[in-house]
Amino acid sequence: MAGDKSGARTNTWMFLLILWKSLKVRRSRVFITFFSIMIGAAIITALSSIYFDISTKMSRELRAYGANFFIGQKDSSGSRIAEAREIEDALAMVPQDKVIGASPYLYGVVRLDLGNAVLAGVDFAGLRRLSPYWQVEGRWIVVDFDDASCMVGKTLAKNMELKVGSQVTVIRNETGFQRKLTVKGIVETGQAEDEQIFVNLALAGRILGQEGKVNHVMASIVTEGTDIDGLASRMQNRFPGLDVKPIRKVSYSEGRILEKIKGLMALIAFIVLTVTTLCVMTTLIAVVSERTREIGLMKAIGADDRGIVLQFLTEILVIGFAGVLAGMAMGFVLAQILGKAVFGSAISFRFAVLPVTLIPSVCASLLAAALPVRMAVRIVPAQVLKEE
């Protein structure tokens, strides 16, 4: 028994010796095969790293276009004002990790020192996440209970001759509410907000005499992995008095862009794998042609087909694994470069990239080896050994 084990060990040593020396003697061919597999694996690693990270990155990019979900009072109810609590309850149905930002809005007309303006009560923290594209001169209001500050749209600020740090008196004729506020920031959105004045929701409620009320909530929800329509439908069923709708323009285009980009990446990965497979196959066919006599000799002195297949597959697997490992390292670096160039941020490492790169690359290597191995097995020693 000990003899058997020792024999197996020495034969394993011989197998590894043949493997090592046959790889060493064909350094250039081995390098071409290794390089082909490495480049293929690098591109697949880079693409799959971006693929798995793109949802977050693209969502972040597309979030710059604003909210994609609306919850408000139904028009048919006769009132455009809803209970803040009810809308908050509806919004709570969205998983917290899917909400990028959300803000309630309460609108009303107020009188300022130099004329009337639309006052909007908002949640500044949510609004900032919801509208990261707003250009703000000065600062955002960051404290919920700040009822001495406001932000003013750029057009309104110009018309009312307001600057950052200016004082403005807000008056609501119907309630007789009057408060002097400091302009913390002047916002430029290119839209209707440029003509509005923004205060905390609670303060707006007091100014407008609508405490605990809101007109609507705008939210930005991650579309990747979220059934937006299903969510809206469930919310609508539970709160029939509310008008719940995705803002299709953004959420749909986000999904479609993502799908198209991912499809394109999968196509590129497939093409790269195909080219790699062909390149490796061509090299291996050349290797088998070079080794015809050697294989014939091995068969003549007792190697069976299994031994020949084992020898060749082990060689290609060794080169393949080395190429894939090097390619994965290179691909991750490439992903970082692409991430910086396209999204301005690094691409996170994800374990899902390992099998996505390793399995197709090794399969491609084995597929590439299939024809050359078949050629090797079909070598007839009597024919090849008699050739001069």
Place this chain on the structure above:
Amino acid sequence: MEKIVLETKDLTKRFGSVTSLNRVNMQVGRGEWVSIMGPSGSGKTTILNILSCLDIPTEGQYILDGVDASALTERERVVVRREKIGLIFQQFHLIPYLSALENVMLAQYYHSTIDKWDATEALERVRMGHRIAHLPSQLSGGEQQRVCIARALINEPAIILADEPTGNLDEANEKIVLDIFRELREEGRTIVLVTHNPEMAEFSDRVVRLHHGRVEKEGVGHETKCV
């Protein structure tokens, strides 16, 4: 004749319309040295390929150690080659990236288990003990042929089949190889040798002369020069 180790019965081999061997009948006894001679195209290499189980006959039978080798499958023929036959080639056919010792061990590897000491001993026996670590490219033709012989002998095969073993050698190396064959015969090895060299055939027990795929004549070794 000693017990028959190898026998052909109406052995015929055709390649398309060309008949390379035509109803060849031959017997080789245990411990016998038989030389096969004949002009180019007479079927010498073809018969050696069949005897070494590298090829199969189109018709007829090849009985090796009592077994009909012509009816064996490819897998079974591999086992026969591995277990019973030692092959010596005119072109030596050594693996270029393995040393002399490793080339000999390769035959052990496919046969059973490698043994460095046995392989070294086999090389010493063919006067190559001092060159075991050399690659084939670092050896002369005669030295490569001696490594090839050591590889053929390492698994103690029942039959040694050699195809023009001195065909590519100079006179000095030819003599060394011839001496090794004579030693093998003295040890009682069965040898079938294809050769053009009458001096080599002279030492064999029997010479089979082929012509156009047929046995033209058989005679004892020392009659070679006059056949």
